[in-house]
Amino acid sequence: MNRNSRILLVGGGGYLGSVITPMLLEQGYEVIAFDKYYFGEEVLASVADHPRLKIVKGDVRTLDPSLLEEVGAVLHMAALSNDPACELDPAWTLEVNRDASIRLARLSRERGVERFLYSSSCSVYGAGGDTFLTEDSPLNPVSLYAQAKLDAEKEIFQLTSESFHPVALRKATLFGVSPRMRFDLAINTMTLHAITRGQITIMGGGRQWRPFLHVRDAANAYIACLKAPTDLISGRYFNVITSNLRIAELADLVSQRTGNTEVRCLPEDADKRDYRVSAALFEKTLGFRPGFSIEEGINEVSGALRGGQFPHLESSRYYTLRRLQEVLNTPAVDGGERVRRDFLPLALPLLGKAEEDEVLDTLRSGWITTGPKTARFEAMCQEYLECKHAIAVSSCTASLQLALAAANVGQGDEVITTPISWPATSSVVIHQGAMPVFVDVEPDTLNIDASKIEAAITPRTKAILPVHMAGQPCDLDRIRAIAQRHGLVVIEDAAHAMGAEYHGQKIGSISEATAFSFYPIKNMTTIEGGLLATNDDELAERARVLGNQGISRDAWKRYSADGNLHWQLLAPGFKMNMTDVQASLGLHQLPRLDEFIRIREQYVKLYTEAFADLPGIKPLAQRTGVRHAQHLFIVLVQLDRLSITRDQFMLALKAENIGTGTHFISMHLQPYYREAFGMRPEDFPVAARASERLVSLPLFPKMTVSDVQDVIKAVRKIVTSYARKTKAVGQEVREPVAVLS
Template sequence: MTPELLPFHQASIGEEEVKEIIQTLNSGWLTTGQKTRLFEKTFADYIGCKHAIGLNSCTSGLHLSLVVSGVSSGDEVITSPITFPATTNVIVHQNAKPVFVDVEPETLNINCSEIESKINDSTKAILPVHFAGHPCDMDTIISLAQKHNLTVIEDAAHALESKYHGNKIGAIGNFTAFSFYATKNITTGEGGMLTTNDDHYADKLRILSLHGISKNAWKRYGKEGFQHWELLMPGYKYNMFDVQASLGIHQIKKVESFLNRRVQIVKKYNDAFEKTEEIQLLKPESNIKHAHHLYVIVIKTENLKVSRDKVLNEIQKRGIGVAVHFRSLHLQPFFKQHFNYKKGMFPQAEYLSDRVISLPLYPKMTDEDVSRVIETVLGVLHSFRQ
């Protein structure tokens, strides 16, 4: 009999969220309004930044950051190849070039010691990705950005709770984009938030996120009397709306309790896997707070009879949902065809691309679920041992 599948991820949605959504639907005001503003305010307080702008995704936050930074045709943006396509698609949408730098094997974050050699007159920004919730080496990134006059746009899709040397991610670089996609540490189904401490850019980002017009609907239809909007710049339709925010205002209150449960699960996984020959664990640095968005193991395929994909397939067949974060982007057809990236260019990213497996990690998991994952992974690896 096939065992019931433990999903790779399940969102934790409580009664509060359900009630809030119903209240929003019944209120008749569904688009961007008071609930979005409340979520933005609560989020900014949590991060400790001046401005948080609610958006429909992290991707749009990254895109708007590039737009206001003036990244355009012929420019270059330095980033990591171990990421989701959203990170680089937005660079390409600006007709700029994603310039990859290899990753560190212990964290899968961009290797900051290799960034400077990639900086030239066309470089406009550094776009670090805090992989799995482990902050990148922000001291080096900020000092390189200052030295070469570059903008720092952080992809914090995984890094909501992360801190670097005691400073919250979201209050360090020029712009930071967070994700509330269905599998993220907190969720609004789809959604994102962009943070910045810069007043001038915050206004511009807000305007750009809603068509480029001067007044949003909440202001136009308010009690202050009729108000015309004015088109100030050609903007985008990237705004968060109150149905999403109805989830967000409750999810954000639970962010640290969700993290505490994930930390317990991580500890159980680490204890079970640290002495397993076929597994290499990532090594977090000291002096950071990890958001533990993903639990990634590196399978030493040299010690096995089969490839990582066979291991993945067998774990899933035995009833555990698994995922891969990520296969290096430079080897995707688009990058090979349009930017001439080739195998051999980023050895660490390539090695890890063929070996990483992400295991389920979410607060809804019971201790029995965690034990089942551990037994299944060890059982599969044992069966494929050389």
């Protein structure tokens, strides 16, 4: 077939699309019927096997441009239809009705499509009263649906050229029987209520004018545009209607045609549309006249209802608003609409111009490795943490290893720590030649369970290495008391806890050593980087030497006016220094840290309140007497309450465009510890159980309240959708099962 005979029908599964598809096939066209098919593909069952029909399921927002190859005309009818449905999610409406329409028109022009028939609406006229509105009348859209249609029209018509001919049909409210039947359109609804309820209800007194058009006449209008000379239609818009009626007049007409059904009038009406429209221009230009009267449409719908053509009238398939609400409530992984249009990651840093300017200043200064800015940053951290020494290093991992090395933890020693942490916590112990000895965690905080530490102490124990999980301080009073009784050093892993406090004291000022992380997604960042805080002069001096190759002087001073002529190697050391480029960020991040934490606290409060009544997830507990740094917001998925696993929960959130994390799968479940140390899941049952359930939700200062609300909406949708149903006595209950790839 030639190109002019190939049609891309976007919205082929809709109320109008399912009517026009068979008509186009009868006219000899080849049809690609593209749609999301929210109402099922069976709406095209009568022609599904037709050799010139190709049914394609997809989203108009991401329509594959290859579908436009060798297409002569695009009939664009896909939209979120009617005003209430469009108010469900305004962003969704604008994406589909406006943005996707404009994108499709641009792609059509680029791919050589000649005709672009756009489905617009008489609602762009808004409230016009008794005056007959023509194509030249002022436009006054009073709903998001109408505004989106008008915005799309304007952009599409700007694409008009000698080879691309868009036309918009501003259709009246449709009526009549369709394979994708709707009972949320005025005539169809009144007829349904007359037949099934014996009563017709009208709002606002019924004096509002409305134009109406039979669905088959609408289809014929598009076919007329396909056949018309392009010079008659190119770049033009036309009103297409059968007739205008006041709502009260329509109700009386339906009443007469259905056995004098009672008409009930209510005073209020939220619908502000009131307009009567002239279709004279379309008739004059193309000679088009509708073939179905309103009376014939009422009789048609009434006959179909009385004949049982539409079973299960309570089904959402007949009501756009209800069906689209179901789509919004259905997890995206199961075919529903995503909560977010763009992906929200688990975390992002918040950097500004001050950081940028400082980095540029550093680059221009020539001191790009460890230098004066690192020294300034250390002094700022020392003051903020209220500690004697703050040593800036390349990472938190480096800080932990330096602390262990400076504390003389080595071959044959044991270090008690938690299995729920980043691998570095225990890996540095092994790199020092020592043995990590895990102690199980508290089930509600995931912090190390201090009540179990003493039982793990042996004559070889040298240190306790607690982790302040998610930014919440551990039970340091108890841990330090145990350490003092047994002569042990306490090295805190505070990778999550910069800015946290324990009983009024800053984390970093309490124990022998504390390690912090400035990784990009931490509460503050130096790109990479870490810090070792201590009040121990000897430990600090040893850590500084070991962190700088084990030599006697800072390398950068060799090139300064007061630098040393040479250095001495005092011990085999590490290359763990922070650079001035990294410190440049820290100089401006640290003063903002408390504000960052305040924002995190605000978002945690929103999460906590929103999930308080949600039985499928449980946020970690927050202890009193501490300042939580709120680095992570971790929830425990209640597997006994949901019909999906934790990983399926995360995949479902990913499908909603919500990023998540797992902090952390217990070390004793990892292959290395299983194989090298023979560890079993039952060795640390609390950590093992938590590892199957924990999920971190997005939390970072760069988020907005709207972002937080998106996360809440997505989590509630998923938990509600996959909640295990309570089983009644003697009754089998089927549970929803996620369709996950």
